[in-house]
Amino acid sequence: MGFLHHTFTDRFAQRDNWLTRIDVRVKLIYVVSLLAINLWAKNVSVSLSFLFLSFAFLLTIKISPLVMVKNMALPMLFAVMMLVVKGLHEGENEWVSFSVAGYVMALKKEGLCSGLQTGGKILGGVSLVVLFALTTTISQLNAGLKWLRMPNTVLELMSFMYRYIFQLLDEVSAIWYAQRARLGHASWLKTIKSFGVLGGMLIIRAVERAERTSEAMYARGYKGGCILTCHLKPLGRNEYICFSGIVFLLPLLLYAGNIKIW
Amino acid sequence: MKILKTLIAVFFLLFIFSDKTVYAMHITEGILPTEWVITWFAVSVPFLAIGIYKVKRKKKAVHSYLPLAGMLGAAVFVFSCFPIPVVALNGMATSHPCGTGMSAILLGPFVSVLVAGIALLIQALFLAHGGLTTLGGNIFSMGILGSFSGFFAFKIAQRCGMSLFWCGFFAGVISDLFTYLGTSIELGLLVVKNGGSFFRATAEIFGVFMMTSQGVLCVVEGVVVGFIMVFVYKKRPDILQQLGIKTNAKSV
Known part of the structure; x- marks a missing residue:
């Protein structure tokens, strides 16, 4: 049935693995902080590193990359469109040109860079959300949101x-x-x-x-x-270590995100 | 203006190349810059707060209100998954309705904003439609504009003495139109920073929405909402009474 194909499942989040065992509060804090960094970063490598890390993490819990690609199909289409169309319309310096049915199309350097930046932000952000969704059940999410008042x-x-x-x-x-x-x-x-x-x-x-x-x-x-x-346990040593991890990670990401490549 | 052209081209190409299902009303993760993320969240929060207050108040008065609102919210979510066939530029495509017009009729505009917000959160997390940083923007376009415009369209149509089908039709059409207008406004505002014209950008993006499958979808959703209202009235008129929807038997 067509429209059921667009619906979702939480079967991956019900599995027992190291990512589903992480406390939802830790995951929420990480996802929100990393999404903020993703939006703010001027360096596309930060967004792309989120994408690759999300794929890598899901591979460690034996979730096929195809599942991730399927989940991200529409945002990926958006990202590619952004890249191509910005490449065709923005900037002055021609990078490569080709002819399609007598119509000359030129991809410009500045446009491609800008498209890559926007596309990277889309992919990086969506991959973080998908990683969170595939490893968190709605009951855990509710418990985490309750903790966040x-x-x-x-x-x-x-x-x-x-x-x-x-x-x-x-x-x-x-x-x-x-x-x-x-x-x-x-x-x-x-x-x-x-x-x-x-x-x-x-x-x-x-x-x-x-x-x-x-x-x-x-x-x-x-x-x-x-x-x-789902009831949350009191925060333990592991959770505090994870929280302190983000304290070290954020300045690094802020520094990396501030480096302009182009 | 280059940005404007880019945005228009993106939407146009997306609609032409997507031959299966079109999802156009959600702004995806990473598109909105930080200042607009904050702005749209700030705009949406008061409406959500009033929605929460209304649900709390009704829950105290009627014990069964919360399951009813939750169940109707789930029903509207499922309704928004319907693959409605629309004849568009890209041939026979299917698109999905917003459903906010219907939820506004059934639950009232403020509760509908809250239900739309929750539905958008679930969609962002589990379907990768929309996003968490763009949640405020999507609540503004789908929840606030969609619900209020649909609700007032229904009420005005009722005041004009129209039949229940036409009241539902106008609520469906107007809520869809305003949802797309909201999305166009949000995207149109992005070009202001680069010296582009906001009104021109908004008008052109809205024009692209309407020229492609979404223009047809507005009318189709209106017809479906009209049929739904008439069907519910014929089979279980007490449901509409229970939800506080005034109906005139002669006008159906």
């Missing part, structure tokens, strides 16, 4: 949404196949009408499920408050 309401809402996205996707998938088998997608207009029915059913089932869930939760004594399925 995120309001309970947001965490509760996020837990509910994430929990039921998969169930609703399954239900929608079943209806979608049934519609297709009964020629509900025979023409463009029929497809649109079928999507209307599908969306309507989705809303009705979501409301019905919400009613049942709230009754069940009430019966189990739920009176509001944060629902965390």
Whole structure:
């Protein structure tokens, strides 16, 4: 089913390996700091090093680079487009030129450098986010966000949404196949009408499920408050070592990011 | 102006070469410079705070409100994964709806901003659509502009005595248009630093959005939202009443 291919899975985050064992608070602090460095850096090698390190880390936990590439397909397309189009439009100094169907296209040095900078930032940033997502479950993320003083309401809402996205996707998938088998997608207009029915059913089932869930939760004594399925241990020696690691890493990255290559 | 041309060319090429699914309303990680990252987060935070306050207040009054909001948020998220076929420059492409217009009708604009923010966070983390540093910008365009424009379009259409289908249609179309306008504004503002014209840049980027599959998508999403509203009204009118959506039986 087409649209389910664009959805996600947390099966990699459920595995037991050295990256999933790292405390979510440490991962959050690292990701946020490195994303800030990635945005600020004037040196593309910093962003590209984030990309290579993310790939390398995922290889150590036996996640295929293809998974990462699949996750990053769209940002990669953006990055390549940025490189090519900036190379064609920006700058004065011609680097290489070629002719396509009689139309001369010239890639300029300044444009390529600028495109590489932007593309590098896209790839570096997205790779950090993907690395974090592939090694952190939503329950761990919620616990980490709770530690960062995120309001309970947001965490509760996020837990509910994430929990039921998969169930609703399954239900929608079943209806979608049934519609297709009964020629509900025979023409463009029929497809649109079928999507209307599908969306309507989705809303009705979501409301019905919400009613049942709230009754069940009430019966189990739920009176509001944060629902965390993952509890964080007190910060230990390893976590403090990791935190101090970033104190040494940040000045280095700031220095490296400040060196202008071009 | 070179930057402007570059941005326009990027979008144009992206739409032409992407023959499968088009994702255009999310600004990807690394595109926005630091000053704009901070600005868009600052703009979005008050709306999110009011959304949190509204959910808290309703949760106290109605015990089942939080599961309802979460479930509807999940439903809107799933709705936003629908591969809607659109006839565009790149042939028969599929694009996905924003869903913020529908969530604004069902949950109200402020709660819809909060739900959109959470959906964008999940998308950024687990689908690599959008990004964490661009989350504020994406909340502004999709959450704030999309929700408020869709909500007010629905209300104005109702005041004009339109049928439920047309109210839903206008909410879907207008929320999509404003979402793309928001994204165009955010990208258009980037050229100001390089001496480009903000209005020209915004207009041209918005024009490219509309000329490609997204213009068609706005209308299609409107039709789908209209059908959804009518379907829910016919099958379970009590749901719309429960959510505080006023309907006039004669106008459906």
